[in-house]
Amino acid sequence: xxxxxxxxxxxxxxxxxxxxxxxxxxxxxxxxxxxxxxxxxxxxxxxxxxxxxxxxxxxxxxxxxxxxxxxxxxxxxxxxxxxxxxxxxxxxxxxxxxxxxxxxxxxxxxxxxxxxxxxxxxxxxxxxxxxxxxxxxxxxxxxxxxxxxxxxxxxxxxxxxxxx
Amino acid sequence: xxxxxxxxxxxxxxxxxxxxxxxxxxxxxxxxxxxxxxxxxxxxxxxxxxxxxxxxxxxxxxxxxxxxxxxxxxxxxxxxxxxxxxxxxxxxxxxxxxxxxxxxxxxxxxxxxxxxxxxxxxxxxxxxxxxxxxxxxxxxxxxxxxxxxxxxxxxxxxxxxxxxxxxxxxxxxxxxxxxxxxxxxxxxxxxxxxxxxxxxxxxxxxxxxxxxxxxxxxxxxxxxxxxxxxxxxxxxxxxxxxxxxxxxxxxxxxxxxxxxxxxxxxxxxxxxxxxxxxxxxxxxxxxxxxxxxxxxxxxxxxxxxxxxxxxxxxxxxxxxxxxxxxxxxxxxxxxxxxxxxxxxxxxxxxxxxxxxxxxxxxxxxxxxxxxxxxxxxxxxxxxxxxxxxxxxxxxxxxxxxxxxxxxxxxxxxxxxxxxxxxxxxxxxxxxxxxxxxxxxxxxxxxxxxxxxxxxxxxxxxxxxxxxxxxxxxxxxxxxxxxxxxxxxxxxxxxxxxxxxxxxxxxxxxxxxxxxxxxxxxxxxxxxxxxxxxxxxxxxxxxxxxxxxxxxxxxxxxxxxxxxxxxxxxxxxxxxxxxxxxxxxxxxxxxxxxxxxxxxxxxxxxxxxxxxxxxxxxxxxxxxxxxxxxxxxxxxxxxxxxxxxxxxxxxxxxxxxxxxxxxxxxxxxxxxxxxxxxxxxxxxxxxxxxxxxxxxxxxxxxxxxxxxx
Numbered sequence: 001x002x003x004x005x006x007x008x009x010x011x012x013x014x015x016x017x018x019x020x021x022x023x024x025x026x027x028x029x030x031x032x033x034x035x036x037x038x039x040x041x042x043x044x045x046x047x048x049x050x051x052x053x054x055x056x057x058x059x060x061x062x063x064x065x066x067x068x069x070x071x072x073x074x075x076x077x078x079x080x081x082x083x084x085x086x087x088x089x090x091x092x093x094x095x096x097x098x099x100x101x102x103x104x105x106x107x108x109x110x111x112x113x114x115x116x117x118x119x120x121x122x123x124x125x126x127x128x129x130x131x132x133x134x135x136x137x138x139x140x141x142x143x144x145x146x147x148x149x150x151x152x153x154x155x156x157x158x159x160x161x162x163x164x
Numbered sequence: 165x166x167x168x169x170x171x172x173x174x175x176x177x178x179x180x181x182x183x184x185x186x187x188x189x190x191x192x193x194x195x196x197x198x199x200x201x202x203x204x205x206x207x208x209x210x211x212x213x214x215x216x217x218x219x220x221x222x223x224x225x226x227x228x229x230x231x232x233x234x235x236x237x238x239x240x241x242x243x244x245x246x247x248x249x250x251x252x253x254x255x256x257x258x259x260x261x262x263x264x265x266x267x268x269x270x271x272x273x274x275x276x277x278x279x280x281x282x283x284x285x286x287x288x289x290x291x292x293x294x295x296x297x298x299x300x301x302x303x304x305x306x307x308x309x310x311x312x313x314x315x316x317x318x319x320x321x322x323x324x325x326x327x328x329x330x331x332x333x334x335x336x337x338x339x340x341x342x343x344x345x346x347x348x349x350x351x352x353x354x355x356x357x358x359x360x361x362x363x364x365x366x367x368x369x370x371x372x373x374x375x376x377x378x379x380x381x382x383x384x385x386x387x388x389x390x391x392x393x394x395x396x397x398x399x400x401x402x403x404x405x406x407x408x409x410x411x412x413x414x415x416x417x418x419x420x421x422x423x424x425x426x427x428x429x430x431x432x433x434x435x436x437x438x439x440x441x442x443x444x445x446x447x448x449x450x451x452x453x454x455x456x457x458x459x460x461x462x463x464x465x466x467x468x469x470x471x472x473x474x475x476x477x478x479x480x481x482x483x484x485x486x487x488x489x490x491x492x493x494x495x496x497x498x499x500x501x502x503x504x505x506x507x508x509x510x511x512x513x514x515x516x517x518x519x520x521x522x523x524x525x526x527x528x529x530x531x532x533x534x535x536x537x538x539x540x541x542x543x544x545x546x547x548x549x550x551x552x553x554x555x556x557x558x559x560x561x562x563x564x565x566x567x568x569x570x571x572x573x574x575x576x577x578x579x580x581x582x583x584x585x586x587x588x589x590x591x592x593x594x595x596x597x598x599x600x601x602x603x604x605x606x607x608x609x610x611x612x613x614x615x616x617x618x619x620x621x622x623x624x625x626x627x628x629x630x631x632x633x634x635x636x637x638x639x640x641x642x643x644x645x646x647x648x649x650x651x652x653x654x655x656x657x658x659x660x661x662x663x664x665x666x667x668x669x670x671x672x673x674x675x676x677x678x679x680x681x682x683x684x685x686x687x688x689x690x691x692x693x694x695x696x697x698x699x700x701x702x703x704x705x706x707x708x709x710x711x712x713x714x715x716x717x718x719x720x721x722x723x724x725x726x727x728x729x730x731x732x733x734x735x736x737x738x739x740x741x742x743x744x745x746x747x748x749x750x751x752x753x754x755x756x757x758x759x760x761x762x763x764x765x766x767x768x769x770x771x772x773x774x775x776x777x778x779x780x781x782x783x784x785x786x787x788x789x790x791x792x793x794x795x796x797x798x799x800x801x802x803x804x805x806x807x808x809x810x811x812x813x814x815x816x817x818x819x820x821x822x823x824x825x826x827x828x829x830x831x832x833x834x835x836x837x838x839x840x841x842x843x844x845x846x847x848x849x850x851x852x853x854x855x856x857x858x859x860x861x862x863x864x865x866x867x868x869x870x871x872x
Contacts, residue, residue: 026400030402039345045801080341080342103772104473104521106522107472107521139807143783144775
C-alpha cells in the first residue's frame with residue numbers, strides 16, 4: 001500500500017485533540033468513522049444530498065461526507081457521541097427520545113445536529129425556520145417527519161437551552 | 165391467572181421451529197433472552213414482539229433482551245415482510261413464551277410443593293397465593309430444560325396481552341441516538357473496505373478492464389473479476405471508492421440489448437406476453453347499468469425503495485466457513501442462496517442480522533451480502549462492502565411498474581352492475597431462498613451465471629401484482645384478471661404493499677368516477693356498496709375526522725378525496741381522506757386516516773406505521789419514478805429521484821379503532837393504497853380533471869388539463 005499522499009493531521013473532536021495519518025482530501029466523515037471509530041455520523045449518499053452525515057463544526061451544521069479534512073483545520077468538531085456533554089445536542093436528543101422521533105433512525109443523527117445548531121442561534125429560530133433547514137438539508141425515507149416535527153415543537157416549547 | 169386457553173394447534177412459525185430453546189434462553193444470572201426470527205427494520209417490530217413476550221412470560225417489558233434474525237440461534241421465520249411480524253411472528257412468540265412460563269410455573273410448583281394451577285406469576289416471580297415466598301426465573305433456570313419440542317407439551321394458558329397503551333418505548337432508539345448502531349458502523353479489527361463496479365446499463369457486459377492499473381492503486385488489497393462482476397477490496401474506504409472510479413474509466417462494456425422506450429403509462433407492457441394470466445373472478449354482469457359507465461387505465465412506474473443508508477454487508481471467511489452480517493429481511497433464505505453461489509453447504513454459513521436503514525421491502529440488502537462474500541473470499545480479513553448511492557438507485561430491485569384497466573357500469577338505482585378489471589405487472593416477489601435458482605444480483609454477472617429462481621405468484625387473497633385487485637365492495641358481475649409479466653426493463657421485487665398501491669388507486673379512482681357519472685357523493689356511493697362493518701367504521705371515521713360533509717363541489721383548486729382498502733383483503737383496514745390544494749404544484753393541506761388493525765399491541769407503534777405509510781405513499785404518488793434512456797437508468801441520485809421533503813409534510817390526523825377481542829393485524833402497509841387513492845381523488849375534486857398515471861406531478865396535471 002502506498003502512503004505517499006498521507007499526512008499527519010491534528011483534528012479537534014468532541015473536546016479531544018487527535019493526531020491521525022490521512023490524506024488531506026479524505027472526507028471528515030471517513031476519518032471520523034474509520035480513524036476515530038465514531039460511527040454516529042452516518043454514511044448516506046456521500047454527495048451532500050441527504051444530510052445523514054451532519055456534524056457540528058464550530059457550532060455550525062456541516063455535512064461531513066463532502067467536507068474535506070484540510071478544510072476543517074483547528075475547528076471544533078462535535079459528533080453524536082458527545083451528546084452528554086453538549087447542552088443543545090442533549091436537549092435535542094431528549095426531545096427526540098421523548099417523542100420517539102424516528103423509525104429506522106438512520107437520518108436522525110444529522111437532523112439532531114442541524115436542529116442543535118439552529119437552537120444555538122440567538123434569537124431562537126421559529127418552527128418554520130427549522131422546517132426550512134430540514135427541508136433543504138435532510139431526507140427521511142421512513143416518513144418519520146410528523147414525529148420529528150413533534151420533537152421540534154417540544155423543544156421550542158421548552159425553556160431556552162442554556163449554552164454549555 | 166388464566167386469561168384464555170391457547171389453541172391446541174401450534175401457530176405456524178412455532179410448528180416449523182418447535183424447539184423452545186430457539187425462542188428463549190433463561191439463565192441463572194437473571195437474564196431473560198427472547199429470540200425471534202423477525203427483525204427490526206425500523207418499523208418497531210422487535211419492540212412490539214418484546215412486549216408480547218414479556219406479557220406472556222409475566223416479566224416487566226424492560227427485563228427481556230431480544231435476539232433476532234440469527235441463523236446460529238433464532239427460529240427461522242423466513243422474511244420480515246408482508247405486515248406479518250405481529251400477526252404471525254407475534255402469535256408464535258406468544259405461544260412459545262406461554263409454554264416457557266408454564267414450564268417454569270411447573271418447576272416452581274414442585275419447589276413450593278403445590279399444584280401448578282395454584283402458581284401465579286408477576287414481575288418475573290412465581291408465587292402461590294397468599295404467600296410471599298416465590299421463585300424467580302433465575303432461581304429456576306437450572307431446573308427447566310428449554311431444549312424441548314413444543315408439540316410434545318400440552319396447550320398452555322395465555323395471560324393478558326399488552327393493552328396497547330403500556331409504557332413501551334423502542335428498544336433500538338437509545339443506541340441509534342447515541343453513536344454507532346448500524347451495520348455500516350461496524351468496525352472490527354482488520355476491516356477492509358469493499359466496493360463493486362457495476363455495469364453502466366442493465367444489459368452491459370464487461371469487455372475489458374485494466375487490471376494492473378487498478379491493482380497498483382494505493383490501498384488496493386484485492387481485485388475480484390468474474391465475468392462482469394468487478395469487486396475491489398482496499399485498506400481504506402476512500403481508496404476503495406477511488407479504485408472503483410478509476411476502474412469505471414478503464415472499463416469497456418458491450419451493451420447487448422436495448423431497453424424499451426420509457427413512457428409515463430408503461431406502454432412497453434403492451435409488447436410483453438404475460439408469463440401467466442389468472443382469472444381471479446368471473447361473474448356474469450347484471451342486466452341494466454346504463455346510467456353511467458367508465459373505461460379507465462391507471463399506472464404507476466417502477467419505484468425505488470430509496471433507503472437513506474447504502475446497502476452494506478460485512479463478510480468474513482475463516483477456516484472455510486463464512487460469517488455474514490446483513491440487514492436482510494430474511495437471514496435464513498439469504499443463506500440458502502449464498503450457499504448455492506459459493507458452492508458450499510448451507511450450514512457452513514452463518515448470517516446474522518444487524519440494523520440497517522429502513523428498507524420498505526426487498527432492496528439491495530441481500531445482493532450486497534453476496535458482493536461482500538465474493539470479495540472477502542479473496543483476502544483473509546473481514547470486508548465491509550457498501551453500495552454507492554447511484555447503484556442503490558439503479559441496481560437495487562425496484563417496486564414493479566404496473567398498469568391496470570377498469571371497465572364498469574352503474575345503473576339508475578345507484579348500484580354498480582358490472583366490474584371488469586385487468587392488471588398487468590412484472591413480478592413483486594423475487595426474493596432469495598427458493599428451491600432452485602438464485603435471486604442475488606452478482607450471481608447473474610458471474611462468468612458462469614446463475615438463473616433466477618422461477619417466479620411463483622402468491623395466490624389470492626393476498627396475491628402480489630393482484631394484491632387488493634378484488635374490491636372491498638359488494639359488487640356483482642366481477643371479472644378480474646391478473647396478467648403477471650416476466651421481469652421487465654429493470655429488476656423488480658417486493659416494495660411495501662406490492663400491487664396494492666396501484667390496485668387500490670385504480671379501484672378507488674374508479675369508484676369516484678362511477679359516482680360522478682350519476683352525481684352521487686363518493687362517500688355515500690361507497691357506503692351503499694359496503695357491508696363489512698369494520699370497513700364501514702374506518703370509512704365513516706376518516707370522513708368524520710375530515711369533516712367530509714363540508715367538502716363542497718370542488719373544481720376551485722381545493723379538493724377532498726377518499727381512499728379505502730383492507731390490506732391484502734384479510735389484513736388491516738385503512739381509510740384515508742386527503743385534502744389538497746392544486747396551484748402550479750400539489751400541496752397536501754391535511755391527511756385524515758382511520759385504521760383498524762385488530763387488537764393493538766403498541767398504540768404508538770401503530771400510529772408510527774400509519775403516519776410513515778401515509779408519508780411514503782404520498783411521496784411515491786406525487787413524485788417518484790425510476791426512469792431510463794438508451795444509455796441506462798437516469799435516476800441515480802436524490803437530485804434526479806426526488807422524494808417528499810419536510811416542507812411538504814401535511815398535518816396528519818389518525819384514529820386507531822382498537823379491537824381488543826380480535827387478533828392483531830399488521831399496520832405497516834395498509835395505508836399505502838388508500839393514501840394514493842385519496843390524493844388522486846382529491847386532485848380530481850380540486851380540478852375537475854383526473855390524472856391516472858402516477859406520479860401525479862405538476863407536469864402531468866398540466867398535460868391532463870391541456871388535453872381536456
